[in-house]
Amino acid sequence: MDNEKRKALLSLPTPCYVIDEAALISNLEVLRRVEQESGCHVLLAQKAFSAYHVYPLIAKYISGTTASGLFEARLAHEEMGSRQIHVFSPAYKDEEFDELADICDHIVFNSFSQWKRFREKALSHNNVSFGLRINPEYSEIETRIYDPCAEGSRLGITVEGFEENELDGISGLHFHTMCEQGADTLARTLDAVEENFGKYLYNMKWINFGGGHHITREGYDVELLISCIKRIKEKYGLEVYIEPGEAVALNAGYLVCSVLDRTKNGMEIAVVDTSAACHMPDVLEMPYRPYIIGSGMPFELKYTYKLGAPTCLAGDIIGDYSFDEPLSIGDKLIFTDMAIYSMVKNNTFNGMPLPSIFLLDKNGQTQLLKKFGYEDFKSRL
Numbered sequence: 001m002d003n004e005k006r007k008a009l010l011s012l013p014t015p016c017y018v019i020d021e022a023a024l025i026s027n028l029e030v031l032r033r034v035e036q037e038s039g040c041h042v043l044l045a046q047k048a049f050s051a052y053h054v055y056p057l058i059a060k061y062i063s064g065t066t067a068s069g070l071f072e073a074r075l076a077h078e079e080m081g082s083r084q085i086h087v088f089s090p091a092y093k094d095e096e097f098d099e100l101a102d103i104c105d106h107i108v109f110n111s112f113s114q115w116k117r118f119r120e121k122a123l124s125h126n127n128v129s130f131g132l133r134i135n136p137e138y139s140e141i142e143t144r145i146y147d148p149c150a151e152g153s154r155l156g157i158t159v160e161g162f163e164e165n166e167l168d169g170i171s172g173l174h175f176h177t178m179c180e181q182g183a184d185t186l187a188r189t190l191d192a193v194e195e196n197f198g199k200y201l202y203n204m205k206w207i208n209f210g211g212g213h214h215i216t217r218e219g220y221d222v223e224l225l226i227s228c229i230k231r232i233k234e235k236y237g238l239e240v241y242i243e244p245g246e247a248v249a250l251n252a253g254y255l256v257c258s259v260l261d262r263t264k265n266g267m268e269i270a271v272v273d274t275s276a277a278c279h280m281p282d283v284l285e286m287p288y289r290p291y292i293i294g295s296g297m298p299f300e301l302k303y304t305y306k307l308g309a310p311t312c313l314a315g316d317i318i319g320d321y322s323f324d325e326p327l328s329i330g331d332k333l334i335f336t337d338m339a340i341y342s343m344v345k346n347n348t349f350n351g352m353p354l355p356s357i358f359l360l361d362k363n364g365q366t367q368l369l370k371k372f373g374y375e376d377f378k379s380r381l
């Protein structure tokens with residue numbers, strides 16, 4: 001990270017998330033190239049990143065968004081209304097369906113029973129294209145909580161459960177079986193999709209390859225992605241959609257925190273004004289170790305600390321990190337890659353304040369987008 005950027009981040013009140021506009025733009029440029037060179041449509045999966053302040057920027061580069069239900073669809077409609085809105089939910093509710101159909105371009109059903117339940121209503125909305133989520137029963141995800149093809153999965157229709165005489169009104173198939181994976185995984189997944197569902201694809205208008213494509217990470221094989229898309233497009237005569245979440249805002253955000261206290265219990269401990277459980281829940285859920293600028297693995301650099309939150313949860317530990325200099329109260333630390341699955345997942349457990357949200361714009365200026373206070377805690381209870 002260059003010094004100017006670092007200085008700008010360290011000047012902010014903590015805790016705060018910071019969206020890095022320049023980094024976001026560089027991701028969006030890659031995604032736009034995928035659209036242009038493959039002829040597919042790229043949709044932001046809002047579940048990963050819903051910072052609607054930058055939706056107008058995102059709208060300049062990609063085709064639109066996808067939603068997990070009515071609220072995300074509404075957010076896209078209000079803040080990125082000029083682009084496509086797709087929605088997939090494991091189950092829709094009767095009372096929300098018409099509103100969804102008014103604002104969405106594509107609605108994907110998770111089962112034949114959902115499709116049959118809503119078919120009549122659905123077909124009265126002739127501005128919407130309807131699809132089904134399939135379960136190709138092939139995934140390379142090793143973390144069970146993220147594996148939609150795990151035994152007993154509720155997500156998608158298996159080949160055994162596919163009712164081929166109920167396809168009237170269905171224009172597309174959708175699968176989502178990847179997580180932080182490369183285009184080689186996509187290629188192998190497509191083999192499974194074609195083997196099990198290929199014969200239906202000839203009669204469809206579109207296919208959606210879901211998310212989990214780690215397109216903007218270093219070393220991702222963009223050319224292979226483009227060739228996979230083109231091959232499916234041409235073979236079956238389909239429009240192709242992909243709906244990455246992570247890849248849109250990968251490495252495009254930070255979480256800045258301050259050291260509040262230092263103690264010792266067998267090792268050096270630092271309490272910071274951020275929480276794994278509240279502000280970066282994937283650290284505990286996935287779990288993973290977020291990177292801190294200027295840090296090393298435990299004992300790699302001279303001073304090692306266990307970093308913990310000011311909550312009562314014993315396990316609210318971010319990890320053990322080493323630094324060249326000792327940490328002092330008031331020092332600020334910058335966690336990287338904190339735009340995705342952070343702001344959308346945070347919570348006020350233990351009465352933890354929510355971090356404010358800043359934009360670091362492409363000229364290096366910081367702007368406060370959102371500040372939260374006591375009322376945000378109280379109003380949800």
Ligand SMILES: *Cc1c(COP(=O)(O)O)cnc(C)c1O
Pocket residue numbers: 045047048088176178179180210211212213243244245246247
């Ligand atoms: C989570 C999800 C995505 C986005 O996944 P990423 O891993 O963030 O790219 C896309 N589509 C569906 C259906 C999802 O559930």
